[in-house]
Amino acid sequence: MRVEELGEAGLLARVIPLLPTEALLGPGDDAAVLAAPDGRVVATTDVLVEGRDFRRDWSSGADVGWKAAAQNLADVAAMGATATGLLVSLGLPGDLPVAWVEDFAAGLAAACRHFGTVVVGGDLSGASEIVVSVTALGDLAGRPPLLRSGARAGDVVVLAGTEPGRSAGGLAALLAGGSGGALVEAHRRPAPPLSLGPAAARAGAHALMDVSDGLLRDAGRIAAASGVVLDLHLGAGPLRAAADHLAAEAGVEASTAEGWVLTGGEDHGLLGTFAAGADLPDGFRVIGSVRVGPGAVLVDGVRWSGSGVGWDHFGG
Amino acid sequence: MRVEELGEAGLLARVIPLLPTEALLGPGDDAAVLAAPDGRVVATTDVLVEGRDFRRDWSSGADVGWKAAAQNLADVAAMGATATGLLVSLGLPGDLPVAWVEDFAAGLAAACRHFGTVVVGGDLSGASEIVVSVTALGDLAGRPPLLRSGARAGDVVVLAGTEPGRSAGGLAALLAGGSGGALVEAHRRPAPPLSLGPAAARAGAHALMDVSDGLLRDAGRIAAASGVVLDLHLGAGPLRAAADHLAAEAGVEASTAEGWVLTGGEDHGLLGTFAAGADLPDGFRVIGSVRVGPGAVLVDGVRWSGSGVGWDHFGG
Numbered sequence: 332m333r334v335e336e337l338g339e340a341g342l343l344a345r346v347i348p349l350l351p352t353e354a355l356l357g358p359g360d361d362a363a364v365l366a367a368p369d370g371r372v373v374a375t376t377d378v379l380v381e382g383r384d385f386r387r388d389w390s391s392g393a394d395v396g397w398k399a400a401a402q403n404l405a406d407v408a409a410m411g412a413t414a415t416g417l418l419v420s421l422g423l424p425g426d427l428p429v430a431w432v433e434d435f436a437a438g439l440a441a442a443c444r445h446f447g448t449v450v451v452g453g454d455l456s457g458a459s460e461i462v463v464s465v466t467a468l469g470d471l472a473g474r475p476p477l478l479r480s481g482a483r484a485g486d487v488v489v490l491a492g493t494e495p496g497r498s499a500g501g502l503a504a505l506l507a508g509g510s511g512g513a514l515v516e517a518h519r520r521p522a523p524p525l526s527l528g529p530a531a532a533r534a535g536a537h538a539l540m541d542v543s544d545g546l547l548r549d550a551g552r553i554a555a556a557s558g559v560v561l562d563l564h565l566g567a568g569p570l571r572a573a574a575d576h577l578a579a580e581a582g583v584e585a586s587t588a589e590g591w592v593l594t595g596g597e598d599h600g601l602l603g604t605f606a607a608g609a610d611l612p613d614g615f616r617v618i619g620s621v622r623v624g625p626g627a628v629l630v631d632g633v634r635w636s637g638s639g640v641g642w643d644h645f646g647g
Numbered sequence: 648m649r650v651e652e653l654g655e656a657g658l659l660a661r662v663i664p665l666l667p668t669e670a671l672l673g674p675g676d677d678a679a680v681l682a683a684p685d686g687r688v689v690a691t692t693d694v695l696v697e698g699r700d701f702r703r704d705w706s707s708g709a710d711v712g713w714k715a716a717a718q719n720l721a722d723v724a725a726m727g728a729t730a731t732g733l734l735v736s737l738g739l740p741g742d743l744p745v746a747w748v749e750d751f752a753a754g755l756a757a758a759c760r761h762f763g764t765v766v767v768g769g770d771l772s773g774a775s776e777i778v779v780s781v782t783a784l785g786d787l788a789g790r791p792p793l794l795r796s797g798a799r800a801g802d803v804v805v806l807a808g809t810e811p812g813r814s815a816g817g818l819a820a821l822l823a824g825g826s827g828g829a830l831v832e833a834h835r836r837p838a839p840p841l842s843l844g845p846a847a848a849r850a851g852a853h854a855l856m857d858v859s860d861g862l863l864r865d866a867g868r869i870a871a872a873s874g875v876v877l878d879l880h881l882g883a884g885p886l887r888a889a890a891d892h893l894a895a896e897a898g899v900e901a902s903t904a905e906g907w908v909l910t911g912g913e914d915h916g917l918l919g920t921f922a923a924g925a926d927l928p929d930g931f932r933v934i935g936s937v938r939v940g941p942g943a944v945l946v947d948g949v950r951w952s953g954s955g956v957g958w959d960h961f962g963g
Contacts, residue, residue, distance in 0.1 A: 370686060371683055372680070378770050380772045420692050
């Protein structure tokens with residue numbers, strides 16, 4: 332059965348029961364009502380477009396539902412907040428199989444259960460390609476938000492979550508005609524370390540952000556916002572290990588693996604800085620240091636001259 | 648200049664300064680932070696797709712920006728809440744003129760200033776047609792939300808805002824090759840009576856909703872959620888006046904005008920119920936009554952047999 336045969340009300344009646352929707356007021360009225368016990372609410376939104384952010388032959392509906400949730404939840408965690416709920420809008424071609432939408436909902440539901448959140452609302456529209464727009468809300472539990480602008484000279488640069496570059500390695504495997512394996516799975520189902528966002532805030536992190544567009548590009552955003560230099564250590568330590576693991580696992584040259592580590596997007600790790608000597612929450616690894624200087628990123632003390640500097644949605 | 652020539656960062660640098668963005672934390676980090684003084688937050692989302700929800704030859708970018716804000720803000724008001732901020736995502740074709748996006752931002756900014764809210768975040772992606780996804784957040788100021796399920800037998804049915812059917816009349820004019828006039832303007836720039844949402848809550852309204860899909864269809868949602876019959880008065884009163892005004896203004900038969908009044912979407916009035924004899928806030932007009940019965944809508948005591956029952960995004 333196709334989406335246009337079932338219609339809007341029929342589709343909602345099939346999909347909403349698949350989702351966890353517990354809230355002060357869940358889907359079904361003009362708007363939802365969520366608890367915001369802190370007296371503030373964290374809010375972020377991301378859009379995924381078929382053919383640009385995902386391909387139906389490379390990712391199942393469930394994969395897309397998972398990823399749409401995960402990447403928004405990572406943005407909430409990157410503020411040091413805990414997610415309180417998602418709103419999910421879909422633009423759908425009329426000839427799309429209803430099974431794809433049900434599969435999407437199943438992946439979205441799986442992510443909600445895994446990460447501990449709910450879907451409180453959304454919207455449906457027709458479209459000529461699948462468009463998924465998710466808004467995530469979160470609670471700061473009384474703490475100040477963790478910003479990109481808080482890094483200070485003398486800090487250590489830290490990273491938590493999946494080893495960087497794995498999603499890029501999976502994407503490269505798909506581009507080369509592959510279809511499975513752990514790297515492809517990392518690309519399809521990112522698993523951001525959400526609980527480490529609030530943990531970083533409690534431990535006094537100076538800055539934190541979600542790595543969605545590649546380590547160099549996103550570290551550059553912290554550097555620019557904070558007015559400091561971030562020097563990432565690729566010669567030794569966790570980034571070296573990540574590149575070595577990737578080179579072995581994917582059977583690629585070290586330079587290719589280093590490119591994935593530094594410029595591959597969509598790993599959704601948490602990148603931040605702490606005062607040197609701070610007691611880091613388990614899961615954060617030191618990958619660099621912060622120095623005085625004019626908003627730039629270095630790799631082992633020099634500008635990166637390898638390929639790629641991350642993702643621009645218009646190729647600019 | 649086209650969107651793909653400017654790139655994502657360039658586009659954001661042009662557009663964000665056009666918008667009012669005051670918040671505890673506005674655009675630029677992983678997420679925004681808004682005040683939620685009530686300890687709860689109202690949240691709603693809507694998506695507009697080019698060629699389905701708007702046409703570029705019929706609505707300017709500024710019109711689309713205005714409408715995207717207005718329709719989401721109407722959903723917040725329909726809960727009895729006051730908007731605290733918007734998140735706005737755009738999917739844009741690479742060959743779209745940057746001027747369209749700037750015009751969109753100008754219309755969005757005009758709506759924010761008119762309605763008293765701000766844009767706190769958003770996202771950009773490429774897409775093959777323009778997709779606008781807006782999430783609106785709001786505050787209940789300590790009151791319970793106004794639901795669709797609160798209507799009671801014996802209530803009066805009330806409506807506030809633009810006379811119903813004007814947006815449909817404007818759409819009909821555009822379909823017939825027209826390009827201007829007050830009805831077309833009503834279609835392009837809906838002006839929901841936002842302050843009457845909280846006013847209805849303070850005055851003890853039993854139910855309230857935003858009329859986006861046509862009076863009959865949306866009244867049917869109140870009737871179904873509340874388990875009552877809503878009987879709308881078309882023979883006399885405000886709906887009769889609305890149909891007569893439309894027939895005269897558009898030069899159409901009474902039956903056509905009545906169809907617009909009852910089934911035309913996108914007027915974004917506020918439809919609700921109050922106890923009979925309640926002191927209605929200025930701007931609400933009585934258009935019907937609520938009776939015991941099984942979730943249905945009548946027009947002057949009988950089922951509507953005219954054309955159209957509102958809008959389905961997949962034509963189902």
